[in-house]
Amino acid sequence: MGRTTVSASRVVGAATAVALALAVSACSSGAGDDAKSGGSFTYWSMWRSDEPQAKALKAAIDDFTAATGAKVTITWAGRDIAKKIGPAIAANQAPDLWDESDDKVYGTTASAGQALDLSPVLQLQVPEENVPVSQVIPAKYFDMLPKDPSGSNHYVIPYEVVTNAMFYHAADPAVASAMPSPPTDWAGLLKVCDALKAAGKACIASEGEDPWTNALYFDYLLNGAGVNVAQLSADKSGAAWDNPAVLTAAQQVEQLVKGGHLIPGYDATKFPAQETNWTAGKAAFYMDGNYVTAEVAKQVPAGWKTASILPPTAKAPDAGLIGFAIPKRAKNAAAAQKFIAFFLQKKHLSGISTTALNITPRTDIPAPAELADVQKTLEAPTVRLSFDGAGGSWLPKVLNENYLDFWHGKTTAAQFVAKCKADQVTYWQTQG
Amino acid sequence: MATTIDNPPRTDAVRGRSERTARTGVGPLERQRRRMFWPFTAPALIVYAVLFIAPVGYALWTSLYKWDGMGAMDWRGLQNYTLLFRDPRFRTSLFNTLELMVIGGTITFVLSFALTLVLREMRAKLFARSVLFFPSLVNGMVFGIAAGFLFSPTGPVNQALKLFGVTTPPKWLSTDNLLPMVLGTLVWTATGYYTPIIMAAVDQIPDYLYEAAELDGAGPFQRFRHITLPCAWDVIAVCAVLWTVSSVKIFELILLYGGSTDAYPPVSSWNTAVYVYTEAFPQGTVPRLGTATAAAIVSLAMVTLITVVLRRLLRRDPVEY
Numbered sequence: 001m002g003r004t005t006v007s008a009s010r011v012v013g014a015a016t017a018v019a020l021a022l023a024v025s026a027c028s029s030g031a032g033d034d035a036k037s038g039g040s041f042t043y044w045s046m047w048r049s050d051e052p053q054a055k056a057l058k059a060a061i062d063d064f065t066a067a068t069g070a071k072v073t074i075t076w077a078g079r080d081i082a083k084k085i086g087p088a089i090a091a092n093q094a095p096d097l098w099d100e101s102d103d104k105v106y107g108t109t110a111s112a113g114q115a116l117d118l119s120p121v122l123q124l125q126v127p128e129e130n131v132p133v134s135q136v137i138p139a140k141y142f143d144m145l146p147k148d149p150s151g152s153n154h155y156v157i158p159y160e161v162v163t164n165a166m167f168y169h170a171a172d173p174a175v176a177s178a179m180p181s182p183p184t185d186w187a188g189l190l191k192v193c194d195a196l197k198a199a200g201k202a203c204i205a206s207e208g209e210d211p212w213t214n215a216l217y218f219d220y221l222l223n224g225a226g227v228n229v230a231q232l233s234a235d236k237s238g239a240a241w242d243n244p245a246v247l248t249a250a251q252q253v254e255q256l257v258k259g260g261h262l263i264p265g266y267d268a269t270k271f272p273a274q275e276t277n278w279t280a281g282k283a284a285f286y287m288d289g290n291y292v293t294a295e296v297a298k299q300v301p302a303g304w305k306t307a308s309i310l311p312p313t314a315k316a317p318d319a320g321l322i323g324f325a326i327p328k329r330a331k332n333a334a335a336a337q338k339f340i341a342f343f344l345q346k347k348h349l350s351g352i353s354t355t356a357l358n359i360t361p362r363t364d365i366p367a368p369a370e371l372a373d374v375q376k377t378l379e380a381p382t383v384r385l386s387f388d389g390a391g392g393s394w395l396p397k398v399l400n401e402n403y404l405d406f407w408h409g410k411t412t413a414a415q416f417v418a419k420c421k422a423d424q425v426t427y428w429q430t431q432g
Numbered sequence: 433m434a435t436t437i438d439n440p441p442r443t444d445a446v447r448g449r450s451e452r453t454a455r456t457g458v459g460p461l462e463r464q465r466r467r468m469f470w471p472f473t474a475p476a477l478i479v480y481a482v483l484f485i486a487p488v489g490y491a492l493w494t495s496l497y498k499w500d501g502m503g504a505m506d507w508r509g510l511q512n513y514t515l516l517f518r519d520p521r522f523r524t525s526l527f528n529t530l531e532l533m534v535i536g537g538t539i540t541f542v543l544s545f546a547l548t549l550v551l552r553e554m555r556a557k558l559f560a561r562s563v564l565f566f567p568s569l570v571n572g573m574v575f576g577i578a579a580g581f582l583f584s585p586t587g588p589v590n591q592a593l594k595l596f597g598v599t600t601p602p603k604w605l606s607t608d609n610l611l612p613m614v615l616g617t618l619v620w621t622a623t624g625y626y627t628p629i630i631m632a633a634v635d636q637i638p639d640y641l642y643e644a645a646e647l648d649g650a651g652p653f654q655r656f657r658h659i660t661l662p663c664a665w666d667v668i669a670v671c672a673v674l675w676t677v678s679s680v681k682i683f684e685l686i687l688l689y690g691g692s693t694d695a696y697p698p699v700s701s702w703n704t705a706v707y708v709y710t711e712a713f714p715q716g717t718v719p720r721l722g723t724a725t726a727a728a729i730v731s732l733a734m735v736t737l738i739t740v741v742l743r744r745l746l747r748r749d750p751v752e753y
Contacts, residue, residue, distance in 0.1 A: 270580030
């Protein structure tokens with residue numbers, strides 16, 4: 001009766017299946033050895049088979065099988081994989097290799113101690129290149145990750161890197177004249193916005209319904225002010241919100257809202273209405289992940305030239321990793337590790353750039369032309385997770401709605417900060 | 433049909449039934465029927481027990497633990513429940529569930545009665561009924577997706593309003609209007625669903641009752657109140673229960689109207705179904721199956737209680753005609 005119990009019984013049904021499977025597999029498990037399986041392994045992918053990343057991976061897997069004779073059983077699971085992996089691990093039915101973004105790998109497996117420490121992969125040689133994996137994947141991508149219960153941050157080996165930035169059309173004359181050079185401080189950005197307003201163009205296109213992309217301005221400003229968002233969110237007393245730097249960052253965001261620099265009607269549309277307006281030239285900047293360039297590739301006018309900046313004062317660019325992970329209970333972990341090193345060869349990994357039009361963690365693989373700026377940004381000595389990795393239900397239960405109210409101009413900066421503080425206190429009281 | 437068999441005292445004498453059967457009060461057909469009771473009902477009961485009772489029992493058990501679905505289960509006792517009720521987000525979800533149920537239900541049934549009033553006396557009523565029923569055939573998700581286009585500031589709805597001179601239409605898709613939009617869609621589809629059901633009952637009411645009432649000088653509203661309502665009461669009562677149960681299921685509409693590609697709908701628009709979902713399938717963290725199942729159990733208890741009370745309140749002696 002009722003969807004609640006439908007979802008409940010779905011959960012419970014899955015859980016029952018898991019429990020039964022556990023009972024069965026408890027008798028039959030025992031780490032399978034690679035010798036028996038001949039280097040073969042199973043792989044669940046976050047991509048659907050028709051996606052370009054899948055094509056790049058498939059080509060490498062075919063090559064791997066041809067070179068080693070190992071059979072790879074692939075399931076193109078799509079993004080639902082993050083919901084399936086936990087129950088699969090519990091039922092001892094997990095694949096030997098899977099891939100997802102770093103936050104999903106951490107959230108669903110590593111944080112619960114269910115992800116294998118992949119440090120040994122960093123010592124493996126990249127085939128045909130005679131260098132260890134640790135030399136082609138910059139250490140900064142691991143340094144930014146939260147540690148799992150065993151203290152490791154090597155639970156995901158990235159093959160694609162994503163960052164968030166303010167994207168704009170560099171060849172737009174209105175933008176070029178309003179912003180002769182990228183602003184270096186917040187006042188500079190506001191000046192650019194004023195110039196754009198005078199020229200009849202909105203400064204920022206924003207999908208007003210979406211808390212995540214819009215809160216990235218606040219996130220980057222906090223980063224610029226030296227506030228770690230993960231620490232801010234973890235403070236059970238809420239006192240961290242009293243830090244004057246937090247209020248200042250909120251007031252800077254408020255200047256965008258109150259200054260009329262957000263595209264008119266942004267609080268009454270749904271995605272992708274404003275992304276479309278942005279490509280139509282109705283606003284200059286659009287904050288999003290760098291996948292936006294691929295998203296709008298077909299609708300941008302001729303002569304479009306993508307460029308990007310970070311909100312001024314941000315100290316380190318965001319980086320999101322998409323990479324391989326191995327469940328701790330995987331039966332053919334060694335074979336899967338071998339494949340990770342195999343895929344990181346320049347000739348295979350290049351497919352992520354040339355076929356899938358995305359950025360790889362290897363600096364010697366050039367990004368697609370429209371992401372050249374972004375790749376340069378990612379060359380920064382340190383990178384950070386968006387919101388410093390703060391996540392889970394803190395976002396929906398504390399930040400998101402308060403931020404949307406603030407972003408829509410319904411609350412002031414001071415009210416927003418006070419509301420977040422209060423909600424954070426009750427949030428932590430109910431986390432048990 | 434069954435009365436002649438279930439009512440032995442009246443027929444026993446005539447049919448010269450033996451002392452023995454008269455004493456037990458069970459005829460051969462009834463005995464046969466009783467013998468067949470378990471073989472026929474057992475499969476259904478087993479399916480019901482395995483697919484419904486067992487999962488609910490398991491949910492009840494899980495709700496007493498802290499569990500991420502993978503690792504060990506930590507005993508929490510009733511702590512999940514106390515935490516739930518201390519969570520203002522859950523209290524809002526409960527309130528929203530009740531709001532959708534009560535306000536949505538009231539509007540839906542008032543509209544259904546009004547339509548019944550009109551439809552009974554209208555020509556081409558079968559066609560009108562089909563038109564009314566149509567929205568409930570369409571998956572709710574279509575509305576959620578279409579809304580982004582229809583209700584955008586320059587969308588068709590506002591263009592149409594402009595023709596009527598409305599120059600400052602509301603911001604349909606703003607977060608404030610989320611629940612009213614969900615409610616509107618819900619009422620629209622549900623009215624089309626319940627009106628034909630109520631109408632089917634109304635069609636069974638003999639015309640002479642209406643004719644007699646008309647001769648007595650009853651107007652349309654009085655005819656509705658004194659004939660339609662009492663005669664169709666059983667069906668209306670069933671519809672009310674169906675509505676109560678289905679209103680708790682509302683889920684995809686909120687998710688589609690309020691969610692974005694990166695985030696759940698704003699927390700103030702969650703109902704218990706969405707709350708359960710976000711606890712069971714959180715983004716970027718392990719599931720909290722203990723609180724998820726506790727929330728599901730609370731809403732199951734709530735809907736059961738409301739249904740029982742509603743059945744009591746709506747119980748009337750059936751009117752025979």
